[in-house]
Amino acid sequence: MVVDTDVTMTLDEVRALARAVLTEQGLAADHAEAVAETMVAGERDGCTSHGLYRLLVAARSLAAGVVAPNALPLAEPSGKAIVRINGGGGFAQLAFETGKPALIAAARQFGIAALALNNVVHFAALWPEVEALAGEGLVALAFTPSHGWVAPAGGTKPVFGTNPIAFGWPRPGRDPFVFDFATSAVARGEIELHRRAGKAIPDDWGYDADGQPSTDAKAVLDGAMRTFGGHKGSALAAMVELLAGPLIGDLTSQESMAHDAGRGGSPLGGELIIAIDPAGFLGDEVGTHLARAEKMFAAIEGQGARLPSQRRYAARAISLRDGVRVSARLLADIELLRKKA
Amino acid sequence: MVVDTDVTMTLDEVRALARAVLTEQGLAADHAEAVAETMVAGERDGCTSHGLYRLLVAARSLAAGVVAPNALPLAEPSGKAIVRINGGGGFAQLAFETGKPALIAAARQFGIAALALNNVVHFAALWPEVEALAGEGLVALAFTPSHGWVAPAGGTKPVFGTNPIAFGWPRPGRDPFVFDFATSAVARGEIELHRRAGKAIPDDWGYDADGQPSTDAKAVLDGAMRTFGGHKGSALAAMVELLAGPLIGDLTSQESMAHDAGRGGSPLGGELIIAIDPAGFLGDEVGTHLARAEKMFAAIEGQGARLPSQRRYAARAISLRDGVRVSARLLADIELLRKKA
Known part of the structure; x- marks a missing residue:
């Protein structure tokens, strides 16, 4: 074992480092800004595997030519409760930021709406996206395939990706109820x-x-x-493939893997986000019914069980006050990457 | 052990028996017809626990006064991609049938739409509903709470219902891809x-x-x-409570249990159904992308793994040809019920 130490950084320092490195690796400034924010969120919330470590992952996708560094996400016109963004082969974050205002507007107009991100490269968690929508008072679901790594229940050969499902629920005056988990074991x-x-x-x-x-x-x-939860988790993994693959005209995990052709890049494909405005069902009774949801949360926490994301929120409170601790070895690896750039 | 035998019945005989018994138990004709169809579907597909056996369950809810036998499901006006049906305390089936055409029309108009059934009594599976929507070429998700019977992960006291999630995906020329499972273990x-x-x-x-x-x-x-799949299944159970409870202004499983007040009736509350029209994303490319989904199904079945619902569809083929075998003891219990009516 090599002994690692760590270094305290403010979130502004994390942000500045992430932006600088991503730009040096050839990523356009608007993409670098959007991608850096998810790394800041990862470090802030104690999800170090989604923090600055992802600079190494992003650099690999950029070096392998898996991601378009200057892609301009384009909204495709729709008169429906559907928003489509063609990410042009760039990272997903800027595509989401581009589509988010239209998704929020459509959810408020129609009660329910969907955002499809097409042709984007994914290497981050989904919780920042559903959390952002819940912060706007919306209920949100998000799905994305990945690479073909996971066997269906009853089989042993890879078909599915790790295929996460994320969900966000607004809690007025509190951090939203958010979960985001892989359907792999x-x-x-x-x-x-x-x-x-x-x-x-x-x-x-x-x-x-x-x-x-x-x-x-x-x-x-x-x-x-394997999938989590036996045949039930396997069924959900298939659902994620279908919803965020063929339904929106984008790749399945197996197709993404084939497209990568051994380059070791992050998955390319689609993401589906559904947003629901509680006011579409509840009108001016939203507050009353959100308060009833709080009773359910109290029944969970009152018996000592934890809500998902509570560990993240606790880490966040500390990070915002004290900054974050980052592995010195990771920082050395990042410096090495910068010298090569 | 008492030896049971069974009796062959045609599906028309199952339907006639179910309608007759439900009507004798005081259920209005339109409700009896809609409820009988789910029992026919249960027997037909080999799901005997959702077949004629449910006559005993329905009778108990009727006798206990848990369900309104003459409820008139009412559509509440909405200019949005949302359809609301107030089931008036009746069984869910007629409320679904009442809302289904409007849901299908809204999904085709807006690309995505939601149907909330409020104030309905549930004692059937969700797969007939998502299967019907998939049969219309739509992708469908359905959720409903039940009674407070299931502990959250990390706790041991009941909060959630068995909270099923159902999903349907259209397969042109084939039975749809459908799953429907409880989030309880x-x-x-x-x-x-x-x-x-x-x-x-x-x-x-x-x-x-x-x-x-x-x-x-x-x-x-x-x-x-317990929930299935540890903290992931628990998170999904909470999501079902929120989506088909407070989001649509209806009861949580704990509230449904409290409302039952020990009568042993079926759960009262809401159901949320989301329908998505693939054409909303894909325009005239629907066929191309549904064919890509078929490749994923082939990759699952090609390794000997089963798709969900395949057992049901196999049973259906046999039932449509040969009729179904029904337990003689169950038929005797049903005759006993009829004598008491």
């Missing part, structure tokens, strides 16, 4: 961490290339991961 | 079957009233069930 990064550390994984995380359950992290990365 | 009926048979249940299905994991079916029925 564990995050792929978790298996990668075990591989790097030379540690065995539980035998119910995945299969080797011969379709046998395996405790060898590398064998499972080269074979197939 | 198992169906409540499964635990009831164990109790009646005097059989122990696995210790990870639920907790007794003291919050201890238990293998005693009755203790878990009186205590709390």
Whole structure:
């Protein structure tokens, strides 16, 4: 074991570093700004795997030519409760920022609306997006496929991506109720961490290339991961593929993997976000019914169970006051990346 | 063990029996017709727990005064992509049939639309509803709470219902891709079957009233069930409560249970159905992209894994040809019910 130390940084310092590195790697300024914000959010909320570490991931996609560094996200006209943004092969963040105002407006106009991001490269979590919409008083659902890494229940060969589902619910005067989880048994990064550390994984995380359950992290990365929750998780993984793939005319996880052609880039494809305005159902009774939801949250927390995202929100409160601790080794890796640029 | 035999019936005989019994129990003819169809579908697809057996369940709710037998479902006006039906305390089926044409029209007009059924009594599965919408070429999601029976992950006291999620996807020329599962670890009926048979249940299905994991079916029925898939299933159960409860101004599972006040009736509350028209995203390219979805299904089935609902569809093919086999003991119980009416 090499001993790591860490360094305290303010969130402004994290933001400045992320923007500088992304720009040096060739990313256009508007994209760099949008992508940096998700890294700031990751560090701020204690999700270090979605923080500055992702500079290395983004740099790899940029170097491999997987992502268009100057893509201009374009809204496609629609008279419906549907907003489509063609991301032009760029990172998803700017495409989301481009579509967000139209999605919010459509949800308020029609009661329910959907935003499809097409042709975007994904390497971040979905919670910043549903949290932003919940912050506008909307209920939000988000789905995206990834690369074909996960076997369906009853099989052992990869079909699905890690296919996350995210949900946001507004809580007036409080942080929104937000969850965001992979429909795979564990995050792929978790298996990668075990591989790097030379540690065995539980035998119910995945299969080797011969379709046998395996405790060898590398064998499972080269074979197939399992879904969470047996056939139910598998059904949800298929739903995510369909909703954020063929439904919006975009790639499935297997197609994204084929398109990557071994370059090791982040997944390319689509994302579907559904936003619902409670006022569309409730009119001026929104406050009354949101208060009833609070009773359910109280029944959960009152028995010592935690709501999703509470750990993130607790970390956020500390980060906003004290800054964040960043691994010195990660910062050294980032400096190395900058020298190569 | 008492030996049971069974009797062959045509689907028309099942339909006639269900309608007759429901009418004798005091249910209005239009409701009896809509409710009978879900029982026919249950018998037809081999889901006997949602077949004629449900006559006993419906009769109990009617006798207990939990359900309004003559309720007239009323559409509430909306200029949005939202359809609301107030079911007037009647069974959900007629409310769904009343709202379905408007939901389909709204989905085609706006690309995405939502149907809220309010103030309805639920005792059936959700798959007939998403399957019907998928049969119209739409993608459909459905959610409903039930009674407060299920503990959140990290807790041991009931908050959620069994809270099913159903999804339907159109497959031109084939039966739709449909799933419908409870977010509880198992169906409540499964635990009831164990109790009646005097059989122990696995210790990870639920907790007794003291919050201890238990293998005693009755203790878990009186205590709390678990969600499937740990904290992920628990998050989804909370989402179902929120979407089909407070979002549409209707009861949570705990509130439904309180309203039942020990009468043992079926849950009262709401249901949310979201319908999406692929043409809203894809225009005249729908066929091309639905064909891409078929490749994903082929990748699942090609490795020997099953798609959800395949067992139902196989049973259906046989039932349509040969009729269905119904338990003679169940038919005797139904005759007993008729004599009491």
